[in-house]
Amino acid sequence: MIDFLISIFEHFVDPKKRIFLGYIILSLVIAFIWLIFIKKFSLNDAFSKVFDKRIFFSKSSKSDYLIFLLNRVFTLFISPMLITQIVIATFIFHALHQITWLDVNMFKEVPKTIIVGLFTLFIFLLDDLTKYFVHRWMHKYPILWALHKVHHSATELTPLTIYRTHPLEGIVFSLRSAFTQGLAISVFFFLFGDKVSLATVLGVNVVIFLFNVAGSNLRHSHIGIRYWRWLEFILISPAQHQLHHSIAKEHHDKNFGATLALWDWIFKSLHYSTDTEKLTLGLDENQTSKEHSLYTIYISPVVEVIEIIRTKIISSYQNIKKIIYQFLKIKRQIKKKLISQRKDNTNVKI
């Protein structure tokens, strides 16, 4: 119980967490600036808009809060069982010793500032790129989509919607993170030795810190901040991510990026932001409040995954049966042909 309460508390006081109170407050400031100075809202209107109780007390948001709490419990049990970044890093670090053209500490002479800068940038880019691909696969493969649609079933977005994640999906995300960190630290430690460290602010990667300070919490919110068109090629604006949650067909499979829009641009899944007021969020138009029930959130995806696997097995079995049938058919035909040939030969001798 104490671990659970500490875990909840940590999420609001640890600058490594997205919903650190400092980031939330800065996001609020940015939201007010956007509404008052860009959208020309009065202070009262801006206040009503930001703290819209229809959003924060909606069924969707209430289920977000509950999932956030329940997932902390799941995480406490699941986390110790997952492979950690240090295990992966050790494995890769060992493997690097077998590459003959690489030497331990071969770039040790490079100035520390450059090493720290390179490492900080590399780990950010690798992390963001792998997030892009895992997110893309979450939408592409039916088994993964069965899990990821829990997140997309939110019809209102609040900063806590990031925790609207099925525990099995959380495992996939944790493995991605462990792999990314393990790869980055092992390669850099191998090449640069003890000089490697992360450029941090409050213990957080400086790039991630800037991303969070710049209002990362607004991605999952009802404040549709848009960037200049040119910037939306590089960074994903809150409105671009909100568009990713839209049920409109033309918005499907767009804007998978976490921080950078570059990946979406390169891999052709970029969509500029639109007026978010016109967007309907969720899975489809006929979505009911059932989508926010705990059964639908936690159990249905597992049932769906099992069903997909069962169907796959049955169809594979059918295919194997077909192949065996075809094989036996060909075998029978060959046998028939051989017998008739033998008969012909016998007739010739007579």
Place this chain on the structure above:
Amino acid sequence: MTMKKSKLTTLAVIFASCSALASQAISDTTYGPFPITVKGYTGTKTNSVSYTGQMARHVLHDSLKKLAGTGTGEANPALEAEMMAYFSGSKKNKAIIAPVSKDGFKLKQTLVNSISSGKNLSGKSYKGVVNGWPGQMTGAEVLEHMIKKAASAKGGFDPNTGYNYPQLISKFAMGAVFYNQAVDNYLDEKLGADNKPNAKPYKDGAYYSGKEHVWDEGFGYWGAAANALNLSAKENYEVAKMKNFTAADFNNDGEVDLKTEMTFAHAYYASSYDKGGKTNYLHTVTKAFVDGRELISAANSKNLTDAQRDQLVGYAAVISSNWEKVIAESVFKYAGSVYKDIGKLEGLLDSNGDTTKAFANYCKHWGELKGFSMAIQSGKNNLGETAVKMNRMIGFGPVLLNASQVTGINSSGEFLKDEALSWGEYKLHMLKIQKLMIDAFGVEARANDQTEGLAALAASLGTSESAEND
């Protein structure tokens, strides 16, 4: 019921924490004196503690190590005979070559027989086959073979094989004699009810009972000073290094008595790890010895009950497992040293620098690694796969600069060499040995940890647990 359980758990945690704290604290307990309990003893002794034979073996070992480094590079039968005198024993009262008094650290004894006479190392060496060394020899045979080779090696170092004999002899003997005798003999079968029973003197006319002396002998091989629990790990370390006379001279007689006031062998290595603050091997082992001896003394020369013997076996288990970990810490440490040394050698080879000193250092550390890896296999546990992995990864010899390595021995006892692994692969073996010591023995001090930076870097990134949708 649940409430009761949780309260019990809390109490257990508090108790365990207090015990842990107590075990780290410096105690005022010493190993002895303990009263004479043997019935009918009429002599003048008042202290039943006796482990002088073991302390004599410690000085024989230290002296042998010192002699092993004095070869001139030519065949030297006299040196070989002198070394054998310390290994197999001598009728003469031999001088203690190490340790010897120095300014500010006066030792009480200068002759081996002043501690105990008629003692040797050869008779107490590991009787099994030593798999980590070529030739399928027993412990005593391996040590004798090393002594022969050391006698003709300049400074005890043979650059052709990379063998540093003082290190190989010393580290292996520490396992093959001290560790083996203690954990596989005195703390093992000799704790049996019918073996050296406590109701009888150890031998006719002895002033100590069977179990009293069995336990004392085990303690003697451990190598700690009788007052080790009164000193911090750092002070015990300084005593072994002869740098802290005040700590060493427990009875304030102006001399350090090698029988009771010196730190030797495994106890020294335990103190070297403990002073880093992560482990408490020296006090844990020494405390278990003291507690066990108190238990035996309290039995007052009556046979131990099953419950008492179980408790004693429990102390022995604490001693054996921690002792094994101390040796594993050394394997870990020197695998790290060898890894670093190879890095330095590679740098020098790349820049066409002089490798003489770096190569000698590398071979010295390799000798320590090899010696300790053979020592840890001399205990009572069959290390099975762990031993196989360790022996194969370290090899019979260090990888040499000409990419060769000792791979065996011929019928004349000469070493055979063949093509070796690449430096990269050998370095990887060192990393794997460090990992093996963690996985198989749970080493905690981890001196010279070559992946410590990796772990620190991982820690700086925080947990990889990330159950959130960005």
